[in-house]
Amino acid sequence: MxxxxxxxxxxxxxxxxxxxxxxxxxxxxxxxxxxxxxxxxxxxxxxxxxxxxxxxxxxxxxxxxxxxxxxxxxxxxxxxxxxxxxxxxxxxxxxxxxxxxxxxxxxxxxxxxxxxxxxxxxxxxxxxxxxxxxxxxxxxxxxxxxxxxxxxxxxxxxxxxxxxxxxxxxxxxxxxxxxxxxVPDRDFTVPIGKAEVRRRGDDLTVFSYGLAAHYTMEAAERLSGEGIQATVVDLRTIQPLDRATIIDEAKATGKILIVHEDNLTGGVGAEIAATIAQAAFEYLDAPIMRLAGPDVPAVPYAQALEDWYMLNTDKIADAMRRLAAY
Amino acid sequence: MPAFVMPQLGESDVEGTVLRWLKQPGEHVRADEPLVEVETEKVNVEIPSPFEGTLTSVLVQEGETVPVGATLAVIGAATAEEMSAVPPPVPTPAPEPAAVTAPPAAARNGATPPVPPAVAQPDGGRYSPAVLRLASEHQVDLNRIRGTGMNGRVTRKDVQAYIDSGGLRGAAVSPPAVVAAPVAAPAVELPQPATPPPATPAPAATDEEIVKPSATRLTIARNMLRAAQSIPAAWMVVEVDVTKLVRLRTALKEEFERREGVSLSYLPFVIKALAETLKEHPMLNSQWRDDQIVLKKRVNIGIAVGSDEGLVVPNIHDADRLSIAGLAHAVVDLAERARTRRLRLEDVQGGTFTLDNTGVFGSVVSQPIINPPQCAILSTEAIIKRPVAVDDAIAIRSLMNLCISFDHRIVDGSHVGPFMQAIKRRLEAYGPETGVY
CATH class of the missing domain: 3.40.50.970 (Thiamin diphosphate (ThDP)-binding fold, Pyr/PP domains)
Structure with missing residues (x-):
C-alpha cells in the first residue's frame, strides 16, 4: 500500500x-x-x-x-x-x-x-x-x-x-x-461519527484526537515498556461524538484521561467527561482527568511559551503515569 | 497507659500485618471485644482487646506489617475503677505520642461522634465506584485486599486480581458464567436444580474411575437436566444458501481485520439477522413463567462459548442495536473473556435467546437443548458446498443448516416456521452491497 x-x-x-x-x-x-x-x-x-x-x-x-x-x-x-x-x-x-x-x-x-x-x-x-x-x-x-x-x-x-x-x-x-x-490508492470512506480504538490496555483509557492522538499513541507505547498498558481511543469525529465507544472503553478500565490541544475550559473533554460520569459512574476507578491547553487567550509566539502551551509526548506520558498510579 | 502489642499467633510467626482496625481512636472498648484484624503468614484473625478502656491512639496503620511484640495501639483507662479491674499492663512501655491525645470527655459524650485523628487508614476507607461495584458483585470483603494504588488505595485492578486469584469465598470461587453467583441472581434467571444432588455419591467400583465435575460442569448438568425435564421442546431445521454471504465475508475479512483488529467470522452476520428477526417475532424472545408467556423487550443474545471448564453462555445485550462490526467486537470480547474467566456477572445474566455454533465441530444437523428459561435456541451448522438445482440448472452453492429447538408451550411450528424463514431470508440477502458499519 x-x-x-x-x-x-x-x-x-x-x-x-x-x-x-x-x-x-x-x-x-x-x-x-x-x-x-x-x-x-x-x-x-x-x-x-x-x-x-x-x-x-x-x-x-x-x-x-x-x-x-x-x-x-x-x-x-x-x-x-x-x-x-x-x-x-x-x-x-x-x-x-x-x-x-x-x-x-x-x-x-x-x-x-x-x-x-x-x-x-x-x-x-x-x-x-x-x-x-x-x-x-x-x-x-x-x-x-x-x-x-x-x-x-x-x-x-x-x-x-x-x-x-x-x-x-x-x-x-x-x-x-x-x-x-x-493509504490505499482506491476509493474508500471512513464513517463520520465513529471513534477508533488505536490500541488496547487494561490500566487506563485515553481519549484524544488530532495531533494529540498521535502524541498519545507515542506516550502509550513508551509507557508500555514501563508496564503501564493504555487503551487509546482516537475520536476522529468531535460532533457527533461516538458515545457508545466512549462509554464502552471508559467502562473497560475505569481510569479516564482526555487529551486535547484546545484549551481546557468548555472543551470537547468536558462533554466526554460528563458523558462518562453519567453513563459509566459505577465503573470509574479514579477521577476523570483532562490534559488540555492552558486557558490563555491564544497560543503564544515565543518558542519557549509555545512549547509551554503545546502538548507533547512527555506531558501526556506524565499524566498517564499519574492516573495509572492512582 | 497499657500498650496493645502484636501477638504471636503461630509458632513460626515473626510478624503480622494489620488488616483493619475495628475500633477508631476515641472509641470505648471492652475487654475481649474484637479490636483489630491481623493477617499473618498462616491465618487472619480478629484480636480481642485484653483490656477495657478507651482506644487512645493507633500506632500501626492498616496495611503495615510489624514484628511480633510491636506496640499496635495504646488503650487508656476510662476511670480509676476500670483501671483497677484489668490485669497489670504488658511490661513493654508504649511511647505515647505527644501529638495524639485522648479526645476530651465532652467530645466523647457530646452529640457529634468522635472524629478519628489523622492516623486513620490511608484512603480514609473510601473506594471508587468501580471497586464498590466489583466487590458487591463478587461479594468481596475489601478489607482483605491490600491496595497498590496511590497511598495504598484499593484499585479496580486490585479487586479484579483478588477475584481472579480465587480470593472469593464459598460458591463464588466457581468460574465465571451462569454459575458465578447464584445467590446474587434473580431466581427466575438462575433456577434451583430440578433434582438435588444425592447426599452420598455411590463409591466407584473396581472397574470405574470417578471424575469430580467442576462447578461449571455441575451447573451445566443441572440446567440441562431441568431443560430436558421441564421444557417440551420441538425442533426443526432449515437450509440456507449462504453463497453470497461467503463471498461478502471473503471480500471483507482482510481489510476488516486490519481496520478493526478482530477477525470477521460469520457469527456477527447470523446474530444481526437473528436480532432483527426477534424484533419482528417477539414470541420467540420470551419465556414461560407461571403459566404465562413473558415477552422480553430487550434482545440479549447468548453466545455459547466452549472452554476447558465447559460451556458458558455470555450475552450480547441489546444485540439489535449493534452493527455487524459492533457485533464482531462483542463476540470476540465475550469469547476472549469467557476463555480467560474474566466474565462479569452482568455478562451471563439477562439472556433472552441463545445461539450455538455447532458448525465448528463439523456438525450439519443438531438438536440443541434450550437454555432455560428461554423460549428457544438456534444452532448454526457447518457451511458446505453442494451441487443444487438453481433455475433448473445444477450449481455449486454454499449451504448451511439452521437448527432450532423451541419451547412448544409458547410457540408452535406455525410461529417458528415464519421465524426461521425470516432469518433465512435475511442471511440470503447479505451480499456485496451489505455494509458492516
Missing part, C-alpha cells in the same frame, strides 16, 4: 472526489495557486477555473457562497485558510448552514464541506495556531471531524464531501508533513 503524508492524503481525496463527481468544486483564498499549505496543488490545472476558485479575503462570503451553491445542487469544498479566520463566517455557519435541514423539515440540506487547518506547534503565533473545534461542537446541525492518520484524513474527507450535511473538516497543520502512513 502506498505511503502518504497527511497533506498528500487530503490532496488525493480532493482529486478523486472531483474526478468522480463533477458537482464537487473548491473555493477559498489562494486555492488556485495550491493554497498556503499546497493542499489544492495541481487541481486548477486538472479541473479548470470553474471548479477551483479563488475568493476575496472574506470568509463570510466564502461560506455564504458555498451554502448557496450547495442549495443549488453542487458539492462545495470551501477552504478557510486558517481556522483562526473562520470567525467572520460564524453567522453563516451557525445561523444558516447548521439550521437548513431543521428549518426546512428536511426539504433542504447543506452538503458543504469546510476544510481548515488548525492547531499550533509551527510557530504560527496568535492568529495562525488556534483550535476552534469546541466553539462549533456546541452547535447542533454541524458535523466536526478532526482526523489524525493519513488513512483517516483521506477516508473522512471523502465521507465529508459525500455527506448531505455541513461538515467542518479540521486539519492539524503540524501533521501535514509530520505524519505518514499507508
Amino acid at each position: 502506498p505511503v502518504r503524508s497527511v497533506l498528500e492524503a487530503i490532496r488525493d481525496a480532493l482529486r478523486e472526489e472531483m474526478a468522480d463527481d463533477e458537482r464537487v468544486f473548491i473555493l477559498g483564498e489562494d486555492v488556485e495557486e495550491g493554497g498556503v499549505f499546497r493542499a489544492t496543488d495541481g487541481l486548477l490545472e486538472k479541473f479548470g477555473a470553474e471548479r477551483v476558485m479563488d475568493t476575496p479575503l472574506a470568509e463570510s462570503s466564502i461560506i455564504g457562497v458555498a451554502i448557496g451553491a450547495s442549495l443549488n445542487g453542487l458539492l462545495p469544498v470551501a477552504e478557510i485558510q486558517f481556522a483562526d479566520f473562520i470567525l467572520p463566517a460564524v453567522n453563516q455557519l451557525i445561523s444558516e448552514a447548521a439550521k437548513l435541514r431543521y428549518r426546512s423539515a428536511g426539504d433542504f440540506t447543506c452538503p458543504m464541506t469546510v476544510r481548515s487547518p488548525y492547531g499550533g506547534g509551527i510557530r504560527g503565533g496568535l492568529y495562525h495556531s488556534q483550535c476552534v473545534e469546541a466553539l462549533f461542537a456546541h452547535v447542533p446541525g454541524l458535523k466536526i471531524v478532526c482526523p489524525s492518520t493519513p488513512y483517516d484524513y483521506k477516508g473522512l474527507l471523502k465521507a465529508a464531501i459525500r455527506d448531505p450535511d455541513p461538515v467542518l473538516f479540521f486539519e492539524h497543520k503540524k501533521t501535514y508533513h509530520l505524519l505518514r502512513g499507508e
